[in-house]
Amino acid sequence: LEDLNEGVMIADDAGRVIYTNPAYDQLTGSRDGEVRAVERVFAGEPKAAEAVYRVAQAAREGRVAEEEIRLGGPLPGAPGEGPRWYRVRVRPMPSTPANGRKAAAWTVADVTDERAQQESVFLELQHAIDYLDHAPAGFFSAEPDGRIVYLNATLAEWLGIDIAQFDAGSLSLGDLVRGESVSLLAGVLAERGHDRTETIDLDL
Numbered sequence: 587l588e589d590l591n592e593g594v595m596i597a598d599d600a601g602r603v604i605y606t607n608p609a610y611d612q613l614t615g616s617r618d619g620e621v622r623a624v625e626r627v628f629a630g631e632p633k634a635a636e637a638v639y640r641v642a643q644a645a646r647e648g649r650v651a652e653e654e655i656r657l658g659g660p661l662p663g664a665p666g667e668g669p670r671w672y673r674v675r676v677r678p679m680p681s682t683p684a685n686g687r688k689a690a691a692w693t694v695a696d697v698t699d700e701r702a703q704q705e706s707v708f709l710e711l712q713h714a715i716d717y718l719d720h721a722p723a724g725f726f727s728a729e730p731d732g733r734i735v736y737l738n739a740t741l742a743e744w745l746g747i748d749i750a751q752f753d754a755g756s757l758s759l760g761d762l763v764r765g766e767s768v769s770l771l772a773g774v775l776a777e778r779g780h781d782r783t784e785t786i787d788l789d790l
Contacts, residue, residue, distance in 0.1 A: 593694040596679065597623055598687045599646065613672075613694055615663020624674060624692045631657055634672075641676050645690040648678040654697065671701040719749075732759040732772060745790065763788050 587594050593610030597603050603621050610616070614627045625642050628634040637653035644651030652675045660666040672694060679689040718725050724741025728734050735754040742749040745762065759768045767788045776782035 591695070595621075595624060595692040595694070596689055597645075597692065598689045600687070601625075604689060610694060613661065613664055613696060615661055617663060624676075624694060627661060627694070628655065628674075630662070631655075633657060638674065641674050641692075645676045645678070645692070648688065648690075650677045651675070654701075660696075666696065666698070669698070670696060671698045673697045726762075728759055728771075729755075730772075730775075732768065734758060734762070762790055 587605075587607045590607060591609055593613040594605075594607045595603060595610050596605040601623055603623055606616070606621050611621070614622060614624075616622065625638055628638045634655045634657065637655050641651045641653050652673065655672045655674060657670050657672065659668065660670050661672075675693045676690050679691055719739040721738065721740060724744055725736070725738040726734050726741055727736040733755040734757045737747065737749065737752055737757070739749050742752065747757075759771055763771065767786075770786055770788070774782060774784045774786075
């Protein structure tokens with residue numbers, strides 16, 4: 587625990603802090619032996635109140651719980667700058683033979699870099715979707731059973747479909763093409779792990 591990068595705090599069911607590791611002290615800005623429980627650490631952050639309450643309630647009920655909390659900056663006294671993401675977890679521990687009190691292990695981790703990477707991937711995906719939506723060609727994606735799960739704006743406009751009202755799976759191949767064309771498209775299947783490309787002329 588002493589060498590973990592995640593902050594760890596162990597507290598009994600009365601809320602008394604039994605142990606914290608160095609990472610917890612650094613993340614929460616603890617100074618001069620003043621150790622604060624997780625609930626107190628986030629007490630001054632309105633955006634965190636509900637999430638911390640849910641985790642604390644789980645701790646009282648002896649359940650495992652996890653929440654991610656976004657703050658406008660680092661916790662007071664903690665390193666870093668700019669918006670920060672924290673992951674807070676709790677799990678019950680066996681009662682101690684000494685006094686029979688139950689305890690819970692809390693972990694607090696700064697996952698800002700991880701979330702930044704996820705947001706970067708999301709933005710790249712969003713750019714790809716924007717590209718497809720404005721491409722001068724129609725794109726759609728369908729499940730093996732023919733349900734259409736994606737339709738780009740160009741094809742939707744050609745077909746007279748309001749893209750804002752489109753729900754994945756609400757249309758099928760039979761709604762777009764006629765007769766035998768459905769079985770023609772459904773027959774284009776690739777072997778597992780391989781791609782297959784076919785060009786087929788159809789009437790919509």
